[in-house]
Amino acid sequence: MGLHPEHSEKKVAQGVKVRLIYDDIGCFLLLPQNYPQQLRQCGIECVLFNPFRPFLTAKQNNRDHRKIISIDGKVAYTGGINLADEYINAIEKHGHWKDAGILVEGKAAWSFTIMFLEMWQICTGRQEDFQIYYPWSGQPCTVSGEGFVQPYADSPLDTENVGEHVYLQILNQARDYVYINTPYLIVDDSMVSALTLAAKRGVDVRIITPHRWDKWAIHMTTRSYYRDLVRAGVRVYEYEKGFMHAKTFVSDDRVATVGTTNLDFRSLYLHFECGALLFGSPAIQDIKQDFLTTLQTCRPILVETCRSNFLVHLFQEILRLFAPLM
Numbered sequence: 088m089g090l091h092p093e094h095s096e097k098k099v100a101q102g103v104k105v106r107l108i109y110d111d112i113g114c115f116l117l118l119p120q121n122y123p124q125q126l127r128q129c130g131i132e133c134v135l136f137n138p139f140r141p142f143l144t145a146k147q148n149n150r151d152h153r154k155i156i157s158i159d160g161k162v163a164y165t166g167g168i169n170l171a172d173e174y175i176n177a178i179e180k181h182g183h184w185k186d187a188g189i190l191v192e193g194k195a196a197w198s199f200t201i202m203f204l205e206m207w208q209i210c211t212g213r214q215e216d217f218q219i220y221y222p223w224s225g226q227p228c229t230v231s232g233e234g235f236v237q238p239y240a241d242s243p244l245d246t247e248n249v250g251e252h253v254y255l256q257i258l259n260q261a262r263d264y265v266y267i268n269t270p271y272l273i274v275d276d277s278m279v280s281a282l283t284l285a286a287k288r289g290v291d292v293r294i295i296t297p298h299r300w301d302k303w304a305i306h307m308t309t310r311s312y313y314r315d316l317v318r319a320g321v322r323v324y325e326y327e328k329g330f331m332h333a334k335t336f337v338s339d340d341r342v343a344t345v346g347t348t349n350l351d352f353r354s355l356y357l358h359f360e361c362g363a364l365l366f367g368s369p370a371i372q373d374i375k376q377d378f379l380t381t382l383q384t385c386r387p388i389l390v391e392t393c394r395s396n397f398l399v400h401l402f403q404e405i406l407r408l409f410a411p412l413m
Contacts, residue, residue, distance in 0.1 A: 099130035108206055109170075110151040111135040117171075134210040136359075149243050152347050152358040154188075155203050160222040161230075163191050163199035165238075165361055166345050167270075167332045174332070182299045182329025185381065187268065189345040189363050189370070191238070193230025197221065198238035202361055234367030241348065241360040250348035251355045253364055254336060255281050261338045264291040266378040268333035272296050272309040272323075273351040279312070283319035291322070295378070295385055297332075298325035305351075311407055313388050324385035331381075334362075337374045342366050345374065 095105045107126060119125065126133040136151035156164040166188030173180040191199070204217050218224070241249040258265055258281040265285060272294065274282075286292045294316070300306030313323050334350075337343035346362020348354045365371055 095131050096129045104132070105130070106132040106134075106203075106207065108134055108136055108151065108203070108210060111138045112147060113150060113152075115139055134207065136206070136210055148353070148357045150353070150358045151206065152354060153202065153206070153240075153361045154347050155199050155361060157196065157200040157203050160197050160200045160220050161192060163196035164188055165191075165199060165347065165363060167334050167347060180330070181297070181301050184329055185268075185326055185331050185333060187333035187335050187345055187374075187377070191236055191363055193228050193232075195236040195238050195363065197228075199361070202238070202240045206359070233369055234365060234371075236368065237364040237366070239346075239362055239364060241358075243357050243359065248355060250346070250360050250362065251278070253344055253362065254278070254348075254350070257336050257338050257342055257344065258282060258285050258292075260342075261285055261290045261292075263339050264293070265336060265338045266375065267292075267294045267350075268331055268335045268378065268381070269294065269350040270297055270301075270330065270332045270334070271305055271349045271351040271354075272312050273305065274312065274355075275352070278350065278355075279315060282316060282321055286316075286320035292320070293322045293324065293378075293382070295324045295326055295331055295381060297330045298327045298386065299329050301330055308407060313392075317388055317390055323388040324382060325388065326381065326385050328384050335374055335378070337371060337378060340371060340375065343368075343371045343374045 099105055114122075123133040123135060137147065137149060140147070154165055154168060167186045168174045168188045172178045173184050174186055176184050200220060201217060204215060204220065208215060222228075239249050239253060241247075255277070282292055282294075296309055297306070317323055333345075334348055335343065335345050343365045344362050345365075346360065348358075348360040348362060354360055365374075
C-alpha cells in the first residue's frame with residue numbers, strides 16, 4: 088500500500104522534482120514508521136500533514152482529505168482515488184471498489200498546483216516562490232476547451248464551507264435531475280432540506296451509496312437517513328458489487344462536480360477538500376453516463392426497505408447523535 092518508490096525514482100533520476108504529502112492519521116498503522124525517510128532516500132521529497140501525536144487535540148480532526156496529482160502545472164488529477172491498492176482493485180477489500188476521478192489541463196491544472204504548493208508550505212513552514220513553477224511564464228496558456236472548469240478548495244480554517252455550498256447550489260438550481268454518488272450520507276438539516284425540497288418540486292434526485300460498508304457504524308448511520316429522503320421522493324440506491332467511493336454530482340446536462348468531499352460532517356466541515364466544478368463541458372455527459380451505467384448494478388431502497396424494528400431504529404437515532412464525529 089502507498090507510493091512505490093521505484094516508480095518515482097526513474098523520474099527523479101531524470102531531474103524531475105517529485106513531492107508527496109500524505110495525511111499521517113489517514114495512513115496510521117498502514118505504512119512503515121520510517122516511510123518518509125525511505126522516500127527521501129530515493130530522492131522523493133515527502134512531508135506529513137498533521138503528524139499523529141498520542142494525545143487528544145482538536146487539530147487531529149482537521150485532515151488533509153484532498154487527492155491531487157499535479158504534473159508540470161499543466162495537467163492535474165483529482166477525485167476520490169487514493170494511492171492504495173484497493174482503489175485500483177489490485178486487492179479486494181470491500182468487493183469491487185467504485186470510484187471517480189477527473190483530469191484537467193491548462194489554467195485549471197495550475198489552480199490545483201497552487202493548492203498543493205500552499206499545503207506544502209503549511210507542512211514545511213517554508214515560503215516558496217510559486218511563480219517559478221508556472222508553466223507559461225512569459226507566454227499565454229494555449230489550452231482551451233468547451234465550457235468552464237472551476238477548481239475549488241475547501242479549508243476548515245475559514246468560515247466558508249465551499250464544498251457544501253457547491254453541492255447546495257447544484258441542488259437548489261436543479262430543474263430536471265440531480266444524480267449523486269457518495270460513500271457516506273450523514274448530513275445536517277440544511278442538506279436534508281435541499282435534497283427533499285428538490286425532490287418535492289419535481290426534480291429527479293437519485294443517490295448511490297455503498298451496499299458493502301467499510302465502517303459498520305457509519306453505514307448504519309447512513310441508512311438511518313434513508314427513511315426521510317425516500318418518503319420525500321428522493322430515490323436512493325446501494326451499489327451491490329462493492330464499495331462506492333466516488334464523490335460526484337451531475338445535474339440537468341449542464342453542471343457537474345468531481346472531487347473529494349463526502350456527504351458527511353467531517354468532509355463538509357473539518358477536512359481540507361477540493362474538487363472541480365464543470366459547466367457546459369462535454370465531460371458532464373460522461374459523468375452522467377457513468378452514473379446511469381452504475382445504476383444497473385444497484386438495488387433500490389424502497390419505503391418498505393427502510394422499515395426496521397424498534398431496537399434498530401433506536402440504535403440508529405443514538406448513532407445520529409454522534410454524526411458530527413463520524
